[in-house]
Amino acid sequence: MKRTLLKAELLKATILNVVALTPLTFVFGVVLWLLAPHASAHTLLEIYDMARSHDPAFKTQELSIMAAKEVLPQSRAALLPTLSVSGNTRKVHTSNEDAFIGNTLGPAGVLAPVTGQVSNDYNAIGYSAELNQPLFDPQKWYRYKQGQALFNQQEWEQVKAEQDLITRVTTSYFNVLREMNELTSLQAEKRAVKKQSEQLQRHFEAGLVDMTDVYEVKAALDRIRVRIIQANNRLQARREELIGLTGRGDIEVQPVFDSLIVEEIKPGNEKFWKDLAMQNNAEIKVANIEIAAAKENKNAARSEHMPTISISASYFADDSGVGGYGKAMSDTSTLSLNLNMKLFQGGAASSRSREAALRLDESKLRYLDKIREIEQNTATLFRTIHADVASVNMLKLTVNSHEEALKAVKAGYRMGIRNAVDVLQAQKAMFLAKRTLIDATYDYVSNIIELKRLVGVVDRDSLVFSDG
CATH class of the missing domain: 2.20.200 (Outer membrane efflux proteins (OEP))
Incomplete structure (x- = not known):
């Protein structure tokens, strides 16, 4: 069956421009054929849509936000006639x-x-x-202003919840792909070792090799079988995570391989990304609005001593x-x-006023801490993506080197200067290099989406990988 290559249009935002990764047809031949997408496979975007309508954590948070928004009409009602x-x-x-x-x-x-x-x-x-x-009634007025701030805060909480869901779905999606890659790579390695074992058995029967080589290869084959059992178990566990997110037991993940785009993000200026995060990050917006709400709460507490008419x-x-x-x-x-006019309340009004002032100071410190955290995470992730690009490029060369090394070891084995163990080690190194390259590509894509979340530009379109 002929595999249709997927070309991802990753980072459609104008700030991110990337070019296609050179296909490694020979490198991924067996693995790509085994993991070729089926008609029933679900894309990352489709899985996100399922999760958005089902995920219990997201739905619970959504209901909590809707309930919290009712503070605005309730505080406004206190100013209207009864x-x-x-x-x-x-x-x-x-x-x-x-x-x-x-x-x-x-x-x-x-x-x-x-x-x-x-x-x-x-x-x-x-x-x-x-x-x-x-x-x-100044207290009711300040409560109304606080209600407005809390309503705006919940608007950003909704944005934050949606962005968090995107990253959770993306992480779960690529975790499944990693385990699929691990499993199919081990299966391909198993077939290669099994073929080698059969050849050695024939050579042993012909008196060309001793029994040691035969046992070494059989032991390697048994170890791979154990690893396949473990990899299959991990894959099922990862699938269960997706089932929990989507509520669907028929989820089939559509793989994306060397067609993913891997290149330096642009602009390649760390300060640009930090500034963008300061402007758009939903967590910073929530923390900032929390200060405004705390100020109105402080004003309301102070106004308890004032007369009402x-x-x-x-x-x-x-x-x-x-x-x-x-x-x-x-x-x-x-x-x-x-x-x-309340003249004396046993000190309760003064206590509430002091509490509100302390809550305001607390929210200011939390805001500063959130800025520091987002700025640090953005810088770290920017550098991580830069390292991801370099790693992918080097891993391509590593895979080619291991393939050439395997060819040389096999040639030496045929000439009698290398043994079966040398061939096994060369094969194992080659398959490991291929798995590492695919995982590094997935790391790059996951980190790109996480960076977009930090700078506040991740959205549903960020999950689109289109054919082309």
């Missing part, structure tokens, strides 16, 4: 044993009062409404029956201007 209504209905029963009933004529024609037991049952209805509007209007009505002889209707309307 209207409350209430009502009640009552069943009333009254009883009076000595109630005055009326007058009657006595024996002498004199009016005499008549008393007796009187009971009454009636319904009563009451209802009220009250409207309150703060006119001057509000206006309120209320209406109350009560409609009740009176002794069964009629109804009584009463209502009351009020409009008031309210002044409230």
